[in-house]
Amino acid sequence: MPLVSVEELADLVPDGALVALPPDNSLVPNALVRALIRAGRRALRLLGVPVSGYATDLLIGAGCVAALESSGVTLGEAGVAPRFLAALKRGTLAMTDATCPAIHTMLQAAEKGVPFMPLRGILGSDLLAHRPDWKVINNPFAPGADPIVLLPALAPDVAIFHAMMADDDGNVHVGRRHELATVAHAARRSLVTVERMSPRNLLEDEHLAAGTIAAVYVEAIAIAERGAWPLALLDEYAVDSAHLAEYARLARSDAGFGAYLDRHVFEAARRSFA
Amino acid sequence: MIQPEERMAAALARLILDPAAPPARHVAVGAASPIPAAACWLLRKLGTPIRLSLLHRPRGNPFSAGTRELFDLAGQGRIDLFFLGGGQIDGQANINLIGTGDWPGTAARFPGSFGSAFMYLVTPRTILFREEHSPRVLVPRVDFISAPGLSPPDVFRRGTAQALLTGKAVFRFDAARGRFTLASVHPGETAESVRAATGFAYDAPETVATTADPDPEWLAALRGPVRAEMLETYPEFCRRVWPTA
Numbered sequence: 001m002p003l004v005s006v007e008e009l010a011d012l013v014p015d016g017a018l019v020a021l022p023p024d025n026s027l028v029p030n031a032l033v034r035a036l037i038r039a040g041r042r043a044l045r046l047l048g049v050p051v052s053g054y055a056t057d058l059l060i061g062a063g064c065v066a067a068l069e070s071s072g073v074t075l076g077e078a079g080v081a082p083r084f085l086a087a088l089k090r091g092t093l094a095m096t097d098a099t100c101p102a103i104h105t106m107l108q109a110a111e112k113g114v115p116f117m118p119l120r121g122i123l124g125s126d127l128l129a130h131r132p133d134w135k136v137i138n139n140p141f142a143p144g145a146d147p148i149v150l151l152p153a154l155a156p157d158v159a160i161f162h163a164m165m166a167d168d169d170g171n172v173h174v175g176r177r178h179e180l181a182t183v184a185h186a187a188r189r190s191l192v193t194v195e196r197m198s199p200r201n202l203l204e205d206e207h208l209a210a211g212t213i214a215a216v217y218v219e220a221i222a223i224a225e226r227g228a229w230p231l232a233l234l235d236e237y238a239v240d241s242a243h244l245a246e247y248a249r250l251a252r253s254d255a256g257f258g259a260y261l262d263r264h265v266f267e268a269a270r271r272s273f274a
Numbered sequence: 275m276i277q278p279e280e281r282m283a284a285a286l287a288r289l290i291l292d293p294a295a296p297p298a299r300h301v302a303v304g305a306a307s308p309i310p311a312a313a314c315w316l317l318r319k320l321g322t323p324i325r326l327s328l329l330h331r332p333r334g335n336p337f338s339a340g341t342r343e344l345f346d347l348a349g350q351g352r353i354d355l356f357f358l359g360g361g362q363i364d365g366q367a368n369i370n371l372i373g374t375g376d377w378p379g380t381a382a383r384f385p386g387s388f389g390s391a392f393m394y395l396v397t398p399r400t401i402l403f404r405e406e407h408s409p410r411v412l413v414p415r416v417d418f419i420s421a422p423g424l425s426p427p428d429v430f431r432r433g434t435a436q437a438l439l440t441g442k443a444v445f446r447f448d449a450a451r452g453r454f455t456l457a458s459v460h461p462g463e464t465a466e467s468v469r470a471a472t473g474f475a476y477d478a479p480e481t482v483a484t485t486a487d488p489d490p491e492w493l494a495a496l497r498g499p500v501r502a503e504m505l506e507t508y509p510e511f512c513r514r515v516w517p518t519a
Contacts, residue, residue: 050388071386072386073386074386089380097387119392120430121391121392123429125420126377147429
């Protein structure tokens with residue numbers, strides 16, 4: 001599989017695409033997210049798998065996002081997601097609330113190629129009233145009354161994530177974050193950034209194969225060193241808590257967020273291309 | 275001096291040990307829950323045989339497929355106890371993590387429901403925990419239900435709230451009656467001060483007990499081995515609660 005640049009990878013995400021993003025502790029492709037902002041991507045529909053954090057807040061603040069489906073939006077220890085809250089208040093973001101296992105289940109249905117899957121729970125939650133796409137039927141296998149929720153298959157247009165490494169065949173290693181395999185299987189295409197290339201085929205190594213997503217699901221790969229920064233990458237590097245705290249502080253105001261974007265998304269790229 | 279967080283962790287540990295509640299062999303603790311995590315570590319360090327799955331720690335849980343695997347495990351009934359909080363909690367033990375005002379939270383927006391709409395119904399036992407004890411949190415009726423405290427008899431449900439612990443008091447929840455009863459008030463609080471800070475109606479005995487302090491053995495465990503386990507994941511919490519330890 002030919003390698004592309006991070007900017008070229010961003011070009012493969014069209015305006016208006018339904019884009020699946022992992023949560024902050026699970027291989028978020030922040031270098032690619034910054035490239036999407038620089039490319040001026042618009043009207044993205046983001047899917048938090050199953051929750052959303054820094055990258056989602058950044059994309060919303062930069063005006064790239066029209067809609068968000070997620071089970072939770074927060075910067076974790078750094079507090080609330082300020083640009084998400086501001087966009088909700090302004091009415092510029094269409095929010096669809098979900099619950100974590102429902103998002104996993106909808107992706108698992110897409111992964112299996114079935115139109116829906118059932119899930120326990122949710123009955124009695126107000127989420128149901130706001131999810132006309134979630135249906136309740138009676139369990140056809142039960143002798144009596146047993147209502148259960150059916151969730152439609154959900155196939156994202158694009159899954160994006162940052163893996164530890166890739167090999168020449170396009171297999172990518174995500175370690176123990178195997179839930180990313182579900183997303184990659186369900187999405188129509190996966191675009192992946194990696195820290196580095198592996199000199200050997202990942203699927204031919206018995207130890208690495210289990211934590212590897214096969215090239216059959218991967219459309220294109222770009223190398224992005226420290227591509228998850230300011231978030232963590234497995235045991236390779238830790239979260240930059242000071243940076244996230246600074247983001248949380250700056251992003252409280254439009255001006256502060258603008259200054260953050262200039263410094264960390266636009267100027268940083270100009271420096272690296274210079 | 276005993277810290278309020280130490281008292282709350284000990285109170286949670288006693289609730290977990292309650293022999294009248296369903297057994298707690300496997301307890302899962304979410305990312306933003308240092309006090310529940312401290313309670314679980316306390317029991318482990320004192321020799322209680324519970325399996326702990328700490329979702330915030332890369333190696334603190336048995337999952338190689340993130341929360342997808344946690345929810346699958348819980349769906350099978352293999353997580354015995356979970357902790358839930360709420361931006362609002364009402365007297366029927368409904369929790370609201372969505373917001374207030376019009377949907378989806380035009381007055382105040384909370385972070386979202388996370389796994390609560392599922393976990394509350396499939397887990398045999400839930401302990402509700404919220405440090406802030408005020409009329410804006412403990413409301414007569416939540417604006418939106420992320421997860422219901424009660425379900426009709428035909429809805430599959432393994433359990434509900436056992437209790438609610440706040441920064442002021444412990445309440446027990448009686449699912450049959452759909453009502454909380456004040457179990458104890460923390461030192462410095464009275465039955466009256468708790469009543470004034472609580473927006474929902476609840477029952478209270480004539481004489482209300484004071485939440486017991488952790489005994490010296492528990493305190494030593496909290497300040498020693500529990501703190502050591504927590505330091506990596508909750509550095510801010512440890513610095514605040516145990517600054518000189």
